[in-house]
Amino acid sequence: MTNLSDSNLSDFCLKLPKIEAHAHINGSLSPSTMRALVARKVDVNPELAAFEIPDSLNCIDDFFSLFKFIYQLTDDEASVTFATQKVIEEFAADGVRYLELRTTPRANADKGMTKHSYLQAVIQAIEQQQQANMKTRLIISIDRRNTLEEAQETVDLALHFQQCSNVVVGVDLCGDVMKGSFLALKPAFERARQQGGFKLTLHFNEVAENIPEAPELLSIRPDRLGHATLLDDYSRTTVYQQAIPVEICMTSNVFSKTVATYEDHHVKQLLEEDHPFILCTDDKGVFGSDLSNEYVLAAKTFGLDRHQLFEASFKSIDYVFADQETKDQLKADWLAWKKDNQ
Numbered sequence: 001m002t003n004l005s006d007s008n009l010s011d012f013c014l015k016l017p018k019i020e021a022h023a024h025i026n027g028s029l030s031p032s033t034m035r036a037l038v039a040r041k042v043d044v045n046p047e048l049a050a051f052e053i054p055d056s057l058n059c060i061d062d063f064f065s066l067f068k069f070i071y072q073l074t075d076d077e078a079s080v081t082f083a084t085q086k087v088i089e090e091f092a093a094d095g096v097r098y099l100e101l102r103t104t105p106r107a108n109a110d111k112g113m114t115k116h117s118y119l120q121a122v123i124q125a126i127e128q129q130q131q132a133n134m135k136t137r138l139i140i141s142i143d144r145r146n147t148l149e150e151a152q153e154t155v156d157l158a159l160h161f162q163q164c165s166n167v168v169v170g171v172d173l174c175g176d177v178m179k180g181s182f183l184a185l186k187p188a189f190e191r192a193r194q195q196g197g198f199k200l201t202l203h204f205n206e207v208a209e210n211i212p213e214a215p216e217l218l219s220i221r222p223d224r225l226g227h228a229t230l231l232d233d234y235s236r237t238t239v240y241q242q243a244i245p246v247e248i249c250m251t252s253n254v255f256s257k258t259v260a261t262y263e264d265h266h267v268k269q270l271l272e273e274d275h276p277f278i279l280c281t282d283d284k285g286v287f288g289s290d291l292s293n294e295y296v297l298a299a300k301t302f303g304l305d306r307h308q309l310f311e312a313s314f315k316s317i318d319y320v321f322a323d324q325e326t327k328d329q330l331k332a333d334w335l336a337w338k339k340d341n342q
C-alpha cells in the first residue's frame with residue numbers, strides 16, 4: 001500500500017471498511033433527518049423550526065442541554081423508527097461494515113411511548129434496516145442520573161429483548177458527566193453481565209470531576225471504555241494492564257472542550273503504545289463529523305498512512321461485542337478489501 005496524498009485521503013477513508021462502536025442514536029441525527037422530523041412536528045410545536053445545532057460549544061455542559069430539543073423530535077415510536085433507520089443508512093453509506101448503536105430507553109406519557117415501546121421501535125428499525133454490507137447491533141444505555149430502580153428497569157428491558165432478538169449485545173453508562181454516581185448503579189451493571197451475559201462499556205473520565213469514581217468503574221472490569229480522556233495514574237495502570245479497549249471520539253472531545261486540540265488528543269499515546277482503541281463518532285449529528293472524517297482527522301493529525309489506517313480499522317474488529325464467528329467473517333471481509341485495494 002502506498003502513502004497517501006492529501007487529495008485522495010478522504011476518498012480512501014470513505015472506502016475503507018470501518019467499525020463504529022460508539023454512536024448515540026439521538027446524537028447521530030443528521031441535519032436532513034432533523035429537518036424531516038421538524039417538518040413532521042412543526043404544526044403542533046412551531047418553536048422547533050427555530051432550532052439550530054450550534055457551530056461550537058463553550059463547554060461540555062452546553063452539549064447535554066441540546067437534547068432537550070432533540071428529544072422533542074423523537075418523542076413517539078414512529079419518529080424513533082424513522083430516526084434509527086436514517087442513522088443506519090448514513091453509517092452504511094459512510095463505509096461502516098459493523099455498527100454498534102447505543103440508546104437510552106425513554107418514555108413520553110403524552111404520546112403513550114414507554115421505555116419498552118421506545119426500545120421496540122429501535123430494535124424493529126435495526127432488524128428491518130439490516131444492510132447487505134453492514135451488521136447493526138444495539139447497546140442499551142443507562143443514564144448516570146438514573147436511580148438504581150430505573151437502571152434495573154433498563155436491564156430488565158435488555159433481558160426481555162434478548163429473548164426475542166439477537167440485536168442487543170451490551171449495556172453502557174452514559175449521560176451528563178457532572179451528574180449522578182456510578183456506585184449507586186453498579187448492581188444493575190453486574191446483573192446485566194451475570195444474567196444476560198451482556199458486554200459492558202462505560203463512559204469514563206471525560207472530565208476531571210469523574211476521576212474520583214474511576215476505581216469503582218474499573219472494579220467491574222468493563223469490556224470497553226468510552227473516551228478515557230483523563231487517565232490519572234491509577235486509571236492508566238489499570239487500563240493498560242487489563243488492555244481495555246478505548247472508544248475514541250476526537251471531534252466530540254475537541255468540540256465539547258474536554259480536549260484542547262487535536263494534536264493534544266490522548267489517542268496519540270494509545271497509538272504510540274499500541275493500546276487497543278476504536279475510532280468512533282459519538283454524536284455525528286451534533287458534532288458534524290462522520291466516521292470517515294474521524295479517520296481523516298487521525299491521519300492528518302498523527303501522520304498515519306494507508307497501512308496504519310487499515311490496521312486501526314482491522315484491529316477494531318477484535319474489540320466489538322460480537323461472537324467469534326462474526327469477527328472472523330469481518331476479518332475475512334477486511335482482508336479481501338485490502339487485497340482489492342493494494
Ligand code: 6MZ
Pocket residue numbers: 024025026027063067102103104141143174175176177203206252256282283
Ligand atoms: C456522555 C453522552 C455523550 O441515548 O438518547 N451522550 N453521554 N458523554 C457524551 N459525550 C459527549 N454523548 C451522548 O443519545 C443521546 C444521549 O446520549 C448521551 C446523553 O445522555 C444523551 O442524552 P440517546 O440515543
